[in-house]
Amino acid sequence: MDVLAVPADRPKGWYLSLMAPNTKGPAFAWLDPSRLYCNPQALADCVKDLLGPFHGEPIDLVAGIDAMGFILGSSVATSLGKGFLAVRKAGHLCVATQSQNYTDYSGREKTMEVRTDVLKPGVRVLIVDQWIETGGTMKAAIQLLEKLGATVVGVAAVAIENTEGGKWIKEKYKFSHCIPEELQSQIDRKYLDSFKNFK
Template sequence: MNSEGQMEVSTVPADKKRGWYLSLMAPNTKGPTFCWLDPSRLYCNAQALADCVKDLLSPFNTDSIDLVAGIDAMGFILGASIATSLGKGFLAIRKAGHLCVATQKQNYSDYTKREKTLEVRLDVLKPGMRVLVVDQWIETGGTMKAAIQLIESLEATVVGVAAVAIENTEGGKWLKDNYTFSHCIPEELQGQIDGKYLNFFKSFQDGYCDKRVI
């Protein structure tokens, strides 16, 4: 806390390593009806967000990308940041009912196992357009797969998928096997991600995470 009692986001470590910003993520403090962590806390740190975007783009440095698509809703933050970094346009893939124009729809079920629908506008994607698809987190892979199906149904090409983390679920493995992918998780942390608990949560108290480097 600073002198005014406001929460400070950790400063950038001098010897930062790839994924250093993951220690800024916050654990779930509200119970089982919520996701097990909140990755969005790292976006509050400008350098963390910039480094996250840089890391996510590293596998695609030699690829031609025409458009970045982000999945409703948290994928909008990373997707728009990546699009700005690339100097490309951004396409929002929405949950059904939010677009007031003609759309293509795709049904799916996500980690909650509830049936849902994604939709995308029809006036942007063109045959052969190369699209990078971005979400905040990939758990079962159901949402990302639905987004891919939408894009490919309009004959655009999915260059790859990007997220802060891709869990090694059946769906996560399918995405890794079939598409170029990027995420920010070092190999030594993948087991913790799959186990839904990060060891540095032990030092997270009163909404403040210490400055340890992963």
């Protein structure tokens, strides 16, 4: 699909076919969701779909996970008229921080951190990331925010794969993602039928 083409009806997830398949080999993620952000209508509809389950939910702050969660998270925060909190990879914040160790989707041990002067007990936070594969990164972000007393209202991502970690998130927290039920099996097997027509 042309990155600028917009269908007339725009059903939920119409923009998923804009995502690009991996052309660089196994060291990289299996697809690039960020291509859909290049289409302004796709980005707007993605944010709308992510916020659907949270209408009427009191949200004080949106947190986005380094780095691709910054794009969607700040878009969600702007749409809600709320502030945005960056959950960073360790070593980038020059203020007092709280940290959390985790294992990412590639199996690497990492640390994330967040500033300590924003989150107070009772602050209601929606956490946004681009993609949830094993769930390790999102689980660490949840633990980090809750350690500082925040209430995690829910979790939002373009996709949540049905891995052990993905299922844990879906069972424990309110969640949203952009995947229609009929596409979930394609997401879980890491191949979209739309890749056949990718140009």
